Amino acid sequence: MKYVIRFQKTGVICYTSHLDIMKVFKRSFKRAGIKLAYSQGFNPHPKMGFAQPLSLGYESLDEYIEFETAGDAFSADEILGRMRALMPEGLDLLSIKEATHNKTLAADTVAAEYTIEIPLGETEKNAAVTMEPRSLWQSYMGQDEIMTLKKQKKKKEPVLVNIRPKIREMVFFTSEECLRIDAVLDSGSDSNLSPELVITTVLERFGLDIPRSEIKVTRNKIHFKEHLT
Amino acid sequence: MIDRELDSILKCVEKPARYIGGEVNIVRKDPDSVDVRMGFAFPDTYEIGMSYMGMQILYNILNKNERIYCERLFAPADDMETIMREKGRKLFTLETFTPADELDIIGFTLQYEMAFTNVLNMLDLSGLLVRREARAKASEGGVHMPVIIAGGPCAFNPEPLADFVDVFLIGDGEELLEKVCEAYADAKKAAGANVSDVRGIFLRAIAGLDGVYIPEFYEVEYYDAGEAGEQGTIKCVNRTAGFVPEKVTRAVVKDIDKTAFPTNNIVPFIDTVHDRSVVETFRGCTRGCRFCQAGMIYRPVRERRPETIKNLAMEQLANTGHEELSLLSLSTSDYSEFEDLATELMGLCKAQNVALSLPSLRLDSFSFKVLDEIQGYRKSGLTFAPEAGTQRLRDVINKNITEDDIYSAVRQAVELGWEHIKLYFMIGLPGETLEDLDGIAEIARKIMDINYEIRGRKGGRFRVTVSVSNFVPKAHTPFQWEAQDRPEDFVDKHNYLSSRLHIKGVTFNYHETVTSNLEAVFARGDRRTGRILEEAWKGGCRFDAWTEHFRPELWEKAFETCAAEFGFADGKALEAFYNYRKRSEDEVLPWDIVNSFIDRQYLLDEKHRAEEAKTTPDCRLGCNLCGVNEYTECFVNAKAGCRG
Ligand code: SF4
Numbered sequence: 001m002k003y004v005i006r007f008q009k010t011g012v013i014c015y016t017s018h019l020d021i022m023k024v025f026k027r028s029f030k031r032a033g034i035k036l037a038y039s040q041g042f043n044p045h046p047k048m049g050f051a052q053p054l055s056l057g058y059e060s061l062d063e064y065i066e067f068e069t070a071g072d073a074f075s076a077d078e079i080l081g082r083m084r085a086l087m088p089e090g091l092d093l094l095s096i097k098e099a100t101h102n103k104t105l106a107a108d109t110v111a112a113e114y115t116i117e118i119p120l121g122e123t124e125k126n127a128a129v130t131m132e133p134r135s136l137w138q139s140y141m142g143q144d145e146i147m148t149l150k151k152q153k154k155k156k157e158p159v160l161v162n163i164r165p166k167i168r169e170m171v172f173f174t175s176e177e178c179l180r181i182d183a184v185l186d187s188g189s190d191s192n193l194s195p196e197l198v199i200t201t202v203l204e205r206f207g208l209d210i211p212r213s214e215i216k217v218t219r220n221k222i223h224f225k226e227h228l229t
Numbered sequence: 230m231i232d233r234e235l236d237s238i239l240k241c242v243e244k245p246a247r248y249i250g251g252e253v254n255i256v257r258k259d260p261d262s263v264d265v266r267m268g269f270a271f272p273d274t275y276e277i278g279m280s281y282m283g284m285q286i287l288y289n290i291l292n293k294n295e296r297i298y299c300e301r302l303f304a305p306a307d308d309m310e311t312i313m314r315e316k317g318r319k320l321f322t323l324e325t326f327t328p329a330d331e332l333d334i335i336g337f338t339l340q341y342e343m344a345f346t347n348v349l350n351m352l353d354l355s356g357l358l359v360r361r362e363a364r365a366k367a368s369e370g371g372v373h374m375p376v377i378i379a380g381g382p383c384a385f386n387p388e389p390l391a392d393f394v395d396v397f398l399i400g401d402g403e404e405l406l407e408k409v410c411e412a413y414a415d416a417k418k419a420a421g422a423n424v425s426d427v428r429g430i431f432l433r434a435i436a437g438l439d440g441v442y443i444p445e446f447y448e449v450e451y452y453d454a455g456e457a458g459e460q461g462t463i464k465c466v467n468r469t470a471g472f473v474p475e476k477v478t479r480a481v482v483k484d485i486d487k488t489a490f491p492t493n494n495i496v497p498f499i500d501t502v503h504d505r506s507v508v509e510t511f512r513g514c515t516r517g518c519r520f521c522q523a524g525m526i527y528r529p530v531r532e533r534r535p536e537t538i539k540n541l542a543m544e545q546l547a548n549t550g551h552e553e554l555s556l557l558s559l560s561t562s563d564y565s566e567f568e569d570l571a572t573e574l575m576g577l578c579k580a581q582n583v584a585l586s587l588p589s590l591r592l593d594s595f596s597f598k599v600l601d602e603i604q605g606y607r608k609s610g611l612t613f614a615p616e617a618g619t620q621r622l623r624d625v626i627n628k629n630i631t632e633d634d635i636y637s638a639v640r641q642a643v644e645l646g647w648e649h650i651k652l653y654f655m656i657g658l659p660g661e662t663l664e665d666l667d668g669i670a671e672i673a674r675k676i677m678d679i680n681y682e683i684r685g686r687k688g689g690r691f692r693v694t695v696s697v698s699n700f701v702p703k704a705h706t707p708f709q710w711e712a713q714d715r716p717e718d719f720v721d722k723h724n725y726l727s728s729r730l731h732i733k734g735v736t737f738n739y740h741e742t743v744t745s746n747l748e749a750v751f752a753r754g755d756r757r758t759g760r761i762l763e764e765a766w767k768g769g770c771r772f773d774a775w776t777e778h779f780r781p782e783l784w785e786k787a788f789e790t791c792a793a794e795f796g797f798a799d800g801k802a803l804e805a806f807y808n809y810r811k812r813s814e815d816e817v818l819p820w821d822i823v824n825s826f827i828d829r830q831y832l833l834d835e836k837h838r839a840e841e842a843k844t845t846p847d848c849r850l851g852c853n854l855c856g857v858n859e860y861t862e863c864f865v866n867a868k869a870g871c872r873g
Contacts, residue, residue, distance in 0.1 A: 012231055013498075015245035020498040024253065027496065027550025057240050088253050088498075213240035 002099040003076060004066045005083070010059045013090030018053040024088065025065055032082040037068040051105035051222050052112060052187055055194070060219040066105050101227045111168055111223040112187035114195045117216040118179040118208065131206075133172040136179075140205050141170055148201050163201065166193035179208075187222070231326055234316060242309045246499045247275035250301070250323030253496040254548065256292040260325060263298040264414035267291060267334040268322050268375070270302040272347035273774070278303045279495070280502035282509065282557055283338060283381070287406055289491035297410045300324035302335065304347045304772070305354070313354060320354040329355035333413055335375045336398075336406065339383030339390070342751035343744060343774035349393060349766040352377065359393050359763065361445065371425045376413065380406070384442075385479075385526050386704040386820040389754040389762060391444035396432070399823055400440045400479030400526075401512075403488050409435055436472045440480025442822065446470040449756050449819075454796070461795065461806055463755060463817040476824045481861050485512055485531045492544035496551070505553035505586070506545040508538050510570070511867065514559040515849040518616075519627045519839050520655065522703035523559055525827050528855065529863035530563075535570050542574065546583055554578055555586040562591040563849075565868040571599050578603075589614075592638040601645060610649035610694070611642050617658060618668025624842040625660050627835075632672065639676050643683045643691070650676055650693045656722050657700035657714035659839065666722060669695065670729035677734050688734065695730055696738045697723070699745035703752050704820040705827060707835035710812040713749045716742045743781045744773065750807045755819040758807065761791045828856030 009021070016024075026046060029036055036046035048067035054060050074082065080096040087093060101108070131139070140146075146167075149158040166186040173180040181202065185193040195217050203210060231239075231249075239245040260266060269288060271278030278284060284301070291299035300322035305313060313320070319328040329335055335355070337348050352359045357374065358367065368374040379390060380398035387397040398405050416431035435441045448467045452458035468475065482488050490509065497504060513530035514523065533541075542554055554574070556564075564570060571587065578585040585603050590596040592611070600611075615630050617623045623630065639650060654669050673693050680691040699719050702711045714722070719742040730737040750758060764787035772778035788800030797803040812818065814833060831854065838845060845853055849869055857863060 011251075012239075012249040013251055015239050015249050016498040017246075020246065024498065027253070030550035031547060056245070086253070088255075089251050211237075213237040216236075 001072050002066065002068045003079065004064055004097045004099045004105065005080065006094045006097075007063050007065065008059075008061050008092045008094060009054065009063055009090060010061070010092070011090040013088060014054075014057055014059045017056050018050060021091070022048070022050070024091065025067075028083055028086045029067070031086050032079075034074060034079055034082065035070040037070045049104060049106060051109050051224075054219060055196075055217075058195075058217045058219055062219060062221045064105050064222065066099055099227075103226070105224065105227070107189060108224045108227055109188040109222055110186070110190070110225050111184055112219055113182065113184050113221040113223070114198075115218045115220055116181040116183065116195060116199060116202075117218075118181070118199075118202070118210055119177055119214050120179060120208075121210065123209075131174070133174055136172040136174070136206070137170065140172075140202060141167070143205075146201050148197050148204075150197060161197075163193055163197050166191055167198070179206075182220075184223070234318065235326065238309075238312050238316065238318065241312055243306065244275075244499060247303070248305070248309065248323070249498075250326075252498055254493045255324060255495055256288070256299070257324065258292070258298045260298055260327065262295075264296040264417065265298075265334065265410050266327075266332045267297060267299045267336055267410055268302045268329050268332045269299055270329075270335050270337045270348075270351055271304070272337055272339075272344040272351060273304055273772070274306055275303045275497070276499065276501040279497045280504070281338070281340065282507050283340075283402070285491045285494045286489075287402055288495070289493075290403055290407055290489050291410060293489070294407060294410070296414050297407070298324075299410075300327070300332075302329055302351065304344075304351055307772075307778070310350075310354065319356045320351055330357055330375060331373070332375045333417070334410065335377050337377070337379040337381075337394070339379050339381040341774060342383055342389075342748045345383075345390060345751055345762050346766045346770045346773055348379070348390065349763065350771045352393065359766075361391075361393055361395055365395070365428065365445065368428050369425050373424065374428070376428065376431065378409065382522065382526060383752075385522070385823055385825060386751075386753065387442055387444065387823070388449075388756045388819040389751045389758040391756045392759040392763075394444070395428075396435065397442040397444070397477075398440050398480065399442055399477055401482040402480070403482050405438065405440045405480040408438060409441070433472060436470070437474070438480075439478045442477040443473060444756075446473040447822065451755075451757075459813070459816070461797070462812075463819065465817065466822060477822060478824045478860070479526070479826060481826070482512075483531070483861055484865050485509070486533045486537050486866050490533075490541050492541055493548040494545060496549045503555070504551070505555050506542060506549055506551040506583075507555050507557050508541045508545065509533065509557040510538055510561070510564045511558045514563070515847050516560070516563075516629060517627050517835070517845055517848060517853070517855075519625075519707040519835055520616075520658065520700060520703070522706050525705050526825050527559065528826065528857045529861060529865075530849070530867050531865045532565060532867040534866055535566050535573070538570065539573060539577065543577065546581060551583070553584045553586055555588065560589050560591070561587050562589075562593075562596065568595055571595075575599065575602060592634075592642075594641070597638075597641055597645060610651040611638075611647050612651045612653070613638070614653040615672065616653065616655050617661075618654060618665045618670075618672060621842050622658060622661060622665045622668070624844050625839045626655075626658055627839070627844050629844065629847065632675075635672065636675060636679060639679050640683070643680050648689065648691050650691075652676075652693065652695045654695065654697045655700045656697050656726070657719060659700075659708060659711045660842075663725070666725055667729065669697070669726060670732070673730060673735045674732055677732060680734075692734045692736065694736045694738065695726075697726060698740045699742060701745055701749045701752055704818070705823070705825045705832075707832050707839060709753065709818065709820075709832065710814060710816075710836060712811045713746065713808045715809050716746055719745070741776060741779070743784075744779060746804065746808055747773070747784060750804065753819065754807060757791070757795055760794060761787050761803075764790050826855075826857045826860045828854075831855045 038044040051064035076096045084093045145162045146164040150161045151158045168184040171182045291297045349359045364374045376395045378396040379394045384397045384399050412434045420426040450464040452464050454460045511532040513528045616628045681688050702708045723739050768783040792800045792803040
């Protein structure tokens with residue numbers, strides 16, 4: 001049987017990598033007595049995977065793990081109940097669904113919604129307050145091209161890329177303490193944009209000098225092409 | 230929840246998950262609901278500390294007690310340390326992010342000497358004064374100061390840390406540590422509003438317990454130049470309080486089968502050195518290798534019953550979801566019912582898709598069968614530890630393994646398809662000659678020859694790795710009086726071996742020389758060596774066990790500074806005093822304060838037998854009167870008079 005569990009990853013646990021969390025799930029299935037189906041071949045591994053990896057330090061309100069059980073010893077609800085009891089703090093399992101799709105969730109992912117929160121220091125406050133959210137949007141999204149350096153997987157030298165076409169939507173909110181951006185970005189194997197590049201270019205555009213460590217990123221939603229939408 | 234500052238710190242450091250706790254099976258308690266809060270401190274990184282079973286054992290025992298909350302502390306890596314110091318952030322527990330200086334007790338486990346600078350650094354990062362006396366004064370003045378305790382094998386020579394640690398716990402910790410924590414809770418109650426009295430009441434209450442050493446109640450006198458004893462050696466140790474024992478008798482758990490062992494171990498998020506289920510099968514060793522401290526200080530042999538072991542293993546696997554199970558002891562195959570146990574565990578593991586790992590097997594036909602089954606086609610290297618290159622030197626160190634044993638095992642191994650043999654030797658052993666070094670090369674060459682003989686002239690992908698470590702004389706062993714090789718001797722020997730081991734298919738590895746010499750200073754150091762430690766730490770030394778962090782020039786400077794203080798010509802002379810000097814048999818040794826149960830006369834007899842290259846048989850076959858059974862029963866739940 002194939003299932004998809006939707007879950008959240010919030011709090012300090014966001015400092016674990018998605019591989020660490022994969023291990024937590026794998027061991028939890030084992031502890032819960034839920035047998036997973038294994039791939040064939042020389043080095044068999046359990047059939048499970050996330051829709052999208054989540055970067056270290058990001059929280060998420062909308063994560064998906066799909067897996068295939070060997071046999072049907074437990075109902076979907078039983079699986080959810082057993083797994084819930086074993087999750088470490090910060091991993092909250094929201095719901096379970098039997099899956100009917102053939103494509104993997106990863107292959108079906110097309111975009112993701114993020115909230116980026118940039119706290120403002122004394123100097124930045126003034127700068128940002130002078131601009132209305134609309135004009136912030138104009139100034140950033142109005143650019144024909146948004147060029148930035150992107151690290152390449154294999155090559156050492158970063159290359160200059162235009163990220164503008166990969167930004168689907170963007171909304172700015174300003175308050176006394178914080179510049180908040182809600183953005184829908186391409187995500188998945190066809191076209192992918194990391195919120196990190198949005199952060200760099202936003203800071204650059206508005207001349208903000210905020211250390212990356214002060215900025216918080218949350219993934220709010222994953223968009224799929226066919227399933228679960 | 231963590232605060233914003235910590236949150237942003239975690240975004241700046243490598244492997245932030247080292248500092249967040251929250252792992253599966255972590256213990257959560259309301260700190261206000263307990264009487265005493267303890268921080269179990271491992272003076273190295275999270276990844277190393279979490280692989281150490283002793284921490285899990287004691288964490289489990291302490292937290293079962295409603296009066297106690299035991300949390301964990303590790304040494305932050307240098308990127309984290311830098312930021313913590315910049316922001317004035319104190320070392321915090323992983324369970325509740327409590328600053329360490331707010332705890333009642335901080336307990337360090339001392340597994341290796343090269344972590345000692347990390348102990349000082351962790352105290353400092355906790356916002357505490359590193360010197361015991363200074364903390365005691367502050368606490369008398371009513372300032373809250375955690376009591377610093379320390380245990381583990383290095384506590385068997387507590388003196389190098391005696392000026393920094395309030396209380397040492399020597400021997401098995403399972404029963405003692407809980408008693409000590411409870412005594413602290415009681416002392417808090419007794420002192421009531423007079424918080425400055427807690428420390429005094431507590432120390433008095435535990436002073437009489439076996440295993441408790443409170444250094445502030447002992448004063449050490451040293452011989453000056455011109456006196457009867459050698460200058461710098463210990464003249465006498467005086468007690469300054471009547472309620473402390475003259476010698477501290479080590480704590481012992483009589484029956485480990487009845488002693489709690491964890492079944493819901495904390496499962497780390499990140500990869501650690503070992504991330505697997507582990508069950509201790511027995512404690513102690515009867516082989517009597519003369520260089521081995523563990524073989525002496527963990528006596529006598531006490532076993533867990535096979536049923537207990539199986540249950541613990543299965544429960545642990547069920548509660549952790551681990552993919553691997555391993556057994557813990559000083560030599561796996563010496564367990565009385567080893568063959569039955571191994572066979573059963575193999576079956577149980579196979580049924581659950583769990584890998585079984587059996588370290589340090591004695592290589593007989595049964596072991597080959599087991600290894601073949603558990604490793605299948607993925608055979609890892611086969612390990613032998615002859616320790617010395619000739620039969621004569623192996624007799625000196627009482628390492629009971631012959632070349633015939635090795636060669637016949639290698640022959641079988643090659644026939645069964647093994648392609649990698651790992652050999653472990655020690656150099657600088659007492660009485661070593663060039664012939665013994667030649668012997669090392671000889672063994673490697675013969676093993677290659679056996680492979681050619683069986684696999685043909687090309688020999689396949691077969692290889693031999695020779696790893697050589699430097700002998701470090703340890704307290705409470707028959708070699709505690711011996712001189713260590715000087716760094717230049719080690720270097721010469723490494724070079725010599727290097728040239729001898731230019732054999733096709735043979736790889737040669739050796740250990741950092743200076744580290745071994747330093748380790749030796751603290752393994753047998755007196756109380757004054759704490760000053761060297763303090764200087765080195767102030768200079769910036771930490772993580773000395775890590776090659777990339779080790780700073781020999783800072784250590785050299787520390788020795789120079791202290792040489793003048795102690796009345797030695799220079800740093801080299803000071804090092805020579807601690808390391809390169811054969812001690813006379815009537816010298817008072819710094820660790821004589823500890824009664825390890827092993828009779829001094831037995832150690833001397835063993836030393837003399839070593840000098841004559843005479844072996845002493847395994848005491849499973851007949852008692853050698855080492856003295857342990859005057860204090861506790863040998864072979865509880867084990868079979869004596871035979872081997873496994
Ligand atoms: S008392 Fe005898 S049997 Fe017991 S550990 Fe010592 S030598 Fe071995």
